Amino acid sequence: xxxxxxxxVAYDDLETPSGKRDRVLGGAxxxxxxxxxxxxxxxxxxxxxxxxxERHISFFQKRGIDISGLQMIPEGKTFHWTGHYLNDINHAxxxxxxxxxxxxxxxxxxxxxRSIPFVFLANIHPELQLSVLEQVKAPKLVAMDTMNFxxxxxxxxxxxxxxxxxxxxxxxxxxxxxxxxxxxxxAASQMMGxxxxxxxxxxxxxxxxxxxxxxxxxxPGMPLAHIVDPTGAGDSFAGGFxxxxxxxxxxxxxxxxxxxxxxxxxxxxxxxxxxxxDRMRTLTAMDIERRxxxxxxxxxxxxxxxxx
Amino acid sequence: xxxxxxxxVAYDDLETPSGKRDRVLGGAxxxxxxxxxxxxxxxxxxxxxxxxxERHISFFQKRGIDISGLQMIPEGKTFHWTGHYLNDINHAxxxxxxxxxxxxxxxxxxxxxRSIPFVFLANIHPELQLSVLEQVKAPKLVAMDTMNFxxxxxxxxxxxxxxxxxxxxxxxxxxxxxxxxxxxxxAASQMMGxxxxxxxxxxxxxxxxxxxxxxxxxxPGMPLAHIVDPTGAGDSFAGGFxxxxxxxxxxxxxxxxxxxxxxxxxxxxxxxxxxxxDRMRTLTAMDIERRxxxxxxxxxxxxxxxxx
Numbered sequence: 285x286x287x288x289x290x291x292x293v294a295y296d297d298l299e300t301p302s303g304k305r306d307r308v309l310g311g312a313x314x315x316x317x318x319x320x321x322x323x324x325x326x327x328x329x330x331x332x333x334x335x336x337x338e339r340h341i342s343f344f345q346k347r348g349i350d351i352s353g354l355q356m357i358p359e360g361k362t363f364h365w366t367g368h369y370l371n372d373i374n375h376a377x378x379x380x381x382x383x384x385x386x387x388x389x390x391x392x393x394x395x396x397x398r399s400i401p402f403v404f405l406a407n408i409h410p411e412l413q414l415s416v417l418e419q420v421k422a423p424k425l426v427a428m429d430t431m432n433f434x435x436x437x438x439x440x441x442x443x444x445x446x447x448x449x450x451x452x453x454x455x456x457x458x459x460x461x462x463x464x465x466x467x468x469x470x471a472a473s474q475m476m477g478x479x480x481x482x483x484x485x486x487x488x489x490x491x492x493x494x495x496x497x498x499x500x501x502x503x504p505g506m507p508l509a510h511i512v513d514p515t516g517a518g519d520s521f522a523g524g525f526x527x528x529x530x531x532x533x534x535x536x537x538x539x540x541x542x543x544x545x546x547x548x549x550x551x552x553x554x555x556x557x558x559x560x561x562d563r564m565r566t567l568t569a570m571d572i573e574r575r576x577x578x579x580x581x582x583x584x585x586x587x588x589x590x591x592x
Numbered sequence: 593x594x595x596x597x598x599x600x601v602a603y604d605d606l607e608t609p610s611g612k613r614d615r616v617l618g619g620a621x622x623x624x625x626x627x628x629x630x631x632x633x634x635x636x637x638x639x640x641x642x643x644x645x646e647r648h649i650s651f652f653q654k655r656g657i658d659i660s661g662l663q664m665i666p667e668g669k670t671f672h673w674t675g676h677y678l679n680d681i682n683h684a685x686x687x688x689x690x691x692x693x694x695x696x697x698x699x700x701x702x703x704x705x706r707s708i709p710f711v712f713l714a715n716i717h718p719e720l721q722l723s724v725l726e727q728v729k730a731p732k733l734v735a736m737d738t739m740n741f742x743x744x745x746x747x748x749x750x751x752x753x754x755x756x757x758x759x760x761x762x763x764x765x766x767x768x769x770x771x772x773x774x775x776x777x778x779a780a781s782q783m784m785g786x787x788x789x790x791x792x793x794x795x796x797x798x799x800x801x802x803x804x805x806x807x808x809x810x811x812p813g814m815p816l817a818h819i820v821d822p823t824g825a826g827d828s829f830a831g832g833f834x835x836x837x838x839x840x841x842x843x844x845x846x847x848x849x850x851x852x853x854x855x856x857x858x859x860x861x862x863x864x865x866x867x868x869x870d871r872m873r874t875l876t877a878m879d880i881e882r883r884x885x886x887x888x889x890x891x892x893x894x895x896x897x898x899x900x
Binding site (some may be wrong): 291373377466467468469470473487491493499500501502503504505507508509510511528531539542543545546547569572573576577580581582583584585586587589590592 | 631654681723774775776777778781795797798799801807808810812813816817818819836837839847850851853854855877880881884885888889890891892893894895897898899
């Protein structure tokens with residue numbers, strides 16, 4: 285089944301202990317779409333400026349991503365993020381954010397996009413997330429991401445979005461900010477009370493916790509000796525997660541959710557191996573299959589009794 | 593098989609968000625012994641003062657722990673730790689450490705203790721850990737723990753101990769301090785180069801990573817809604833880990849190491865549910881068996897292929 289993603293396509297200037305890159309392809313929707321495209325058809329709704337390189341358009345097309353919803357404003361500039369990971373590879377420090385054309389972004393879905401069964405609301409203004417929800421027609425599944433900025437500045441609107449989604453992706457800190465709970469289990473339980481059937485707490489190198497209706501699943505983080513660029517890991521995670529669910533067509537069944545969390549972890553583990561979306565350019569289904577088995581081997585243990 | 597543990601038996605004054613307790617039973621060797629005693633016979637070598645309560649002696653005896661090596665110095669005072677977890681349940685802040693009789697502790701093993709096949713060197717001065725290694729007779733397996741204080745103050749002696757053990761338990765931060773490596777995988781690889789066959793990196797609520805000769809295993813942390821007192825969680829983890837290996841008699845085989853890490857996680861997850869060793873007073877083999885299955889359910893996922 286198809287996935288509709290609405291979010292940012294951006295240029296990133298970034299520096300990590302592995303090096304420095306200027307004007308590379310970034311943005312939550314780019315990372316999500318690319319990751320999800322390995323599993324299911326994806327339609328991308330976003331906006332870029334006249335400075336957006338044709339090569340990136342070709343990259344999306346090569347990944348089979350429908351970019352009929354990628355609006356281009358010739359006189360404007362593409363959203364531009366500048367940041368680094370020099371003090372801690374696990375935490376981005378933002379140096380500058382230039383919204384460019386993103387400031388006036390008002391997603392207008394085509395008739396065809398409104399009927400797409402899986403919807404992912406990437407990290408954008410909750411007002412825009414709501415406007416997408418007003419336009420879509422009875423989707424099978426809606427998932428969303430957000431960030432600390434919206435939690436502090438537009439809490440009421442954000443709350444309305446959360447109440448209408450099936451799956452909420454947050455990180456540890458966002459879960460605490462949203463609920464005022466220091467304990468992640470209590471925080472998840474509180475958030476599920478608001479509406480979502482599934483809460484996914486992303487924990488960076490420590491993996492992710494998935495809270496379902498009557499189960500909890502812990503997806504490990506793959507211990508990697510070389511992390512080149514963590515930018516987009518969370519969106520690649522969500523892309524693998526939702527991509528797998530859309531592929532399996534079995535949205536909220538426990539076994540599929542567990543596999544979805546591992547597919548997300550697999551995609552995030554590849555994402556960080558190179559700058560920008562570079563690792564995704566050569567990635568194959570066989571690589572994904574192999575890393576999925578690596579995750580199994582990483583976390584598997586015998587389930588026989590200990591005491592006779 | 594039997595386990596010999598050498599370390600501290602202490603009184604703790606502590607405060608957590610759940611409450612305050614004074615002069616409760618603590619110390620690395622108390623926690624390790626109690627946890628390990630659910631799996632294998634344990635001999636405890638430590639020292640206490642004349643102020644040590646008979647009830648704690650009875651507790652160890654009730655757990656079947658051999659305390660013939662628990663020396664008592666009537667004119668001295670038991671090691672006493674005061675700390676709290678008020679700002680962050682995952683980090684102890686030490687307010688005071690009174691060494692008492694521990695200052696003059698020089699472990700003297702009996703002939704019987706020297707022949708015990710499994711040895712655990714709890715977190716004590718590396719000089720004392722070395723002295724124990726000089727006394728034991730060809731043990732089947734030696735494991736050790738340490739702390740940041742010894743890494744900074746007695747690095748050379750500590751290094752000598754590490755070179756002689758089979759299993760090294762450290763936490764994330766200690767791994768980084770010991771190696772100067774920020775990346776835990778690289779740190780583990782460096783430490784394995786020093787001698788240990790297995791490196792276990794404890795990560796608190798995030799579980800543990802086990803690095804073996806040719807595999808890595810990630811044991812999840814059990815997401816608990818109520819954490820009463822994290823004191824001793826690391827030692828309970830090591831106790832379950834080594835306790836299980838001694839029980840299975842199959843020291844460094846991969847499947848047993850994976851199960852050992854889960855047994856450690858199971859014991860740590862119980863340890864934090866109440867103050868001091870209180871949860872251990874009522875714990876049963878059936879509870880352990882059940883929580884082991886909970887860990888399986890927490891981390892299990894289907895291993896069938898994703899792409900046809």
